[in-house]
Structure formats: C-alpha cells, structure tokens
Amino acid sequence: MRRPVVAGFWYEGEKGRLEKQLREFFSDVPREENEAIIGAVVPHAGYLYSGGVAATVYAALPPADIFVILGTNHQGIGSVLAVSRETWATPLGEVEVDEAFVDALPKRIIDVDETAHRYEHSIELQLPFLQFLFDKTFRVVPISFGLIDMDTAREVGENLADTIAQFDKKVVILASSDFTHYEPDTIARAKDEYVIEAIRALDVAKFYKRVYERNVTACGVDQIAAMMHAAKKLGATEGRVTKYMTSGDIIGDRSSVVGYGGIIIV
Numbered sequence: 001m002r003r004p005v006v007a008g009f010w011y012e013g014e015k016g017r018l019e020k021q022l023r024e025f026f027s028d029v030p031r032e033e034n035e036a037i038i039g040a041v042v043p044h045a046g047y048l049y050s051g052g053v054a055a056t057v058y059a060a061l062p063p064a065d066i067f068v069i070l071g072t073n074h075q076g077i078g079s080v081l082a083v084s085r086e087t088w089a090t091p092l093g094e095v096e097v098d099e100a101f102v103d104a105l106p107k108r109i110i111d112v113d114e115t116a117h118r119y120e121h122s123i124e125l126q127l128p129f130l131q132f133l134f135d136k137t138f139r140v141v142p143i144s145f146g147l148i149d150m151d152t153a154r155e156v157g158e159n160l161a162d163t164i165a166q167f168d169k170k171v172v173i174l175a176s177s178d179f180t181h182y183e184p185d186t187i188a189r190a191k192d193e194y195v196i197e198a199i200r201a202l203d204v205a206k207f208y209k210r211v212y213e214r215n216v217t218a219c220g221v222d223q224i225a226a227m228m229h230a231a232k233k234l235g236a237t238e239g240r241v242t243k244y245m246t247s248g249d250i251i252g253d254r255s256s257v258v259g260y261g262g263i264i265i266v
Contacts, residue, residue, distance in 0.1 A: 001094075002086040002114065006121045010046040011128060015091045021047060022132040025055035033062045039173040039231040039265035041199065041224055041239075044071070044122040049247050050178065050260040056242035057262040058129045065169035066098045067130060068141040068160060070223035071122035071176045078116025080146035081109055081156065086117075088142065090124070092131040098139035104166055105141075106159045109152060116144040122176040122220070145223045150208055153222045157229025164234060175227040177220020179259035185248040191216045192244065192259040199263055200239040204228050231265045239263045 004013075012018040025047075042057045043050035073082070083102055088095045102112065117123065123142045130138060148156075164171045179195070180188040191214045198207035204225050211221050218224070228239075242262035248254035 002084060002088045002117060004090050004124055005119055006124060007091050010121060010125060011051070013091055018091045018128055019132065021051070022128060025051050026059060029055045029059040031059050034060050034264065034266065035062045036266040037061055037172060037264050038234050038236045039175065039227045041175050041177060041227070041261060041263040042126060043178050043260035043262070044125045044176045045178055045247070045258060045260060049250050049258070053243045053245055053260040053262045054129060057264060058133060060242060060264050061133070061172060062170065063134055064138055064172045066101055066139050066141060066167070066171045068143065068171060068173045069123045069126050069176060070143050070145060070174065070220070070227060071120060072219045072223065073116050073120060073144045073146040074122065074219065075119050076146065078144070079111035079113040080148060082111050082113035082116035082144045084114055084117045084142040085112055086114055088124070088127060088140070090127050090131060092128050093136070095127050095131065096139045098141055101141050101163060101167065104163045109155060110143065110159070116146070117142060120144060126174060126176060145220070148222050150225065153225040154204070154229050157226040158233060160226065160230040161233035164230070173227045173230055175220055175223045177218055177224055179216070179218045179261050181217040181219070181258050182256045185246055185254035185257045188246055188257050188259045192261060196241060196244070196261055196263065199224065199228065200241065202228050202232050202236060202239060202265070227265070236265045239265050
C-alpha cells in the first residue's frame with residue numbers, strides 16, 4: 001500500500017475536511033465534461049496555491065476507466081522512469097492501479113519500481129480530485145519521471161499511445177507539472193505564456209526549444225512532452241488553457257512566484 005505523504009500538509013488530511021476543501025474548489029467551476037479530452041496538464045503544488053487551477057481541469061474531464069498520471073520525481077530516488085503497481089491510499093480511500101495496463105506497457109525503458117513513488121507528491125495530489133468526482137469507478141497508472149531526454153520522452157509517449165490502443169477503455173493521460181519557479185510575476189507569466197503556446201499547438205519540438213531558449217523552470221517538461229506525443233498519436237489536435245495563475249495571485253507577493261497552468265488536450 002502506498003500511503004499518503006503530504007496529506008495534512010499540502011492538502012487536508014481528514015476525509016470530511018478534504019471533501020469540504022474540494023467542494024469549495026468546484027463551487028465556482030462549472031462541471032462541463034468534454035468526452036474529447038485525451039490528456040491534460042495539471043499543477044501539483046499545495047492545494048492552497050494550485051487547487052483552484054487543478055479544479056478547472058478536473059471539472060472538464062469525462063469519466064474514464066483509466067487515468068495515466070505522469071509525475072515528477074523530485075526526490076531523485078529509484079528508477080528514472082518508474083511505474084507503480086501498489087494500491088494508493090488518500091484520506092478519501094484507496095485507488096487501485098490497473099495492473100493489466102501496467103503489464104501491457106513495454107518495459108524496455110519503464111521499470112516497475114515503488115521506491116521512486118514513496119515520498120513523491122506530484123501524483124498523490126491528483127488522486128483526491130479524481131476520487132471526489134469519480135468515486136471508485138476508475139483505476140490509475142502512476143508513472144514517475146526523472147531526468148530524461150527528448151527521444152526518450154517521445155518513446156514513452158508512443159509506448160503509452162500503443163498500449164492505450166490495445167484496450168477498449170476510455171483512458172486519459174494527466175501530466176502533472178508546475179511552470180516557472182521563483183521569478184518575478186511578470187517574467188514568470190511571459191515565460192509560461194511562451195511555452196504554453198507551444199503546448200496549445202501540440203508542437204513538441206517548439207515546446208522543448210522554447211523551454212531551453214527562455215530557461216523555463218517547469219518541473220514536468222518531459223512528462224508534458226510524453227503526454228503530447230501520446231495524445232497526438234491518439235488523434236488530439238490542440239490544447240486549451242482552462243486557467244493560469246501564479247502564487248502571487250494567492251498570497252500577494254509577486255517578487256518571486258510559481259506559475260500554475262491547467263490545459264486540456266483534445
């Protein structure tokens with residue numbers, strides 16, 4: 001069992017309080033399911049900071065049989081590309097991994113490794129949103145990303161698309177990432193807008209070029225790229241921004257902010 005590591009710190013740790021927290025996020029966000037969604041970019045900061053942005057993505061998601069969640073390995077432990085088979089627990093209950101999907105994934109570059117997930121928050125933070133909206137009707141495939149190159153991101157994305165095509169199920173790929181870190185608000189917004197434009201166009205080469213050109217410190221560049229590759233192979237044509245804001249919008253200090261963007265891929 002993969003126990004929660006940031007419950008009670010980055011989001012409410014008790015079931016009733018967490019449900020109330022999530023209910024408040026969705027109170028101002030209309031639930032408009034879009035069956036065309038193949039993938040999405042969602043933030044993974046504490047709910048105080050990025051929960052409102054994340055809610056705009058989740059409010060658009062259709063029910064799915066499987067959510068493949070691509071997270072960042074901030075800790076740098078375990079395999080560079082690691083899929084988890086363990087059941088994941090949150091204050092809202094347990095979430096099962098789709099073991100058939102894990103078994104079907106090519107293992108040339110993706111390892112089954114729980115160590116990479118043990119202390120990592122980027123995937124855990126997505127689960128309560130899914131549980132709140134979809135209860136127990138879904139399973140997940142959690143994949144942690146360390147530092148990889150562009151070719152490997154492409155291979156992962158193509159492997160995901162090929163695996164999804166083997167299943168007669170609705171599958172949505174979530175790339176968990178924040179955008180620019182610890183820069184003045186105006187600079188962070190300009191940098192993020194520049195790279196988000198490439199995501200909207202599903203232009204992976206331009207996305208990488210712009211990330212390196214402007215030194216954009218997004219922590220999920222490679223999983224965003226992998227998701228884009230997979231989504232394009234599965235027929236997606238564009239990305240649509242649901243919401244963008246920075247930590248400065250929450251706490252008022254705009255001297256050093258983190259950017260949070262919600263993007264759906266259709």
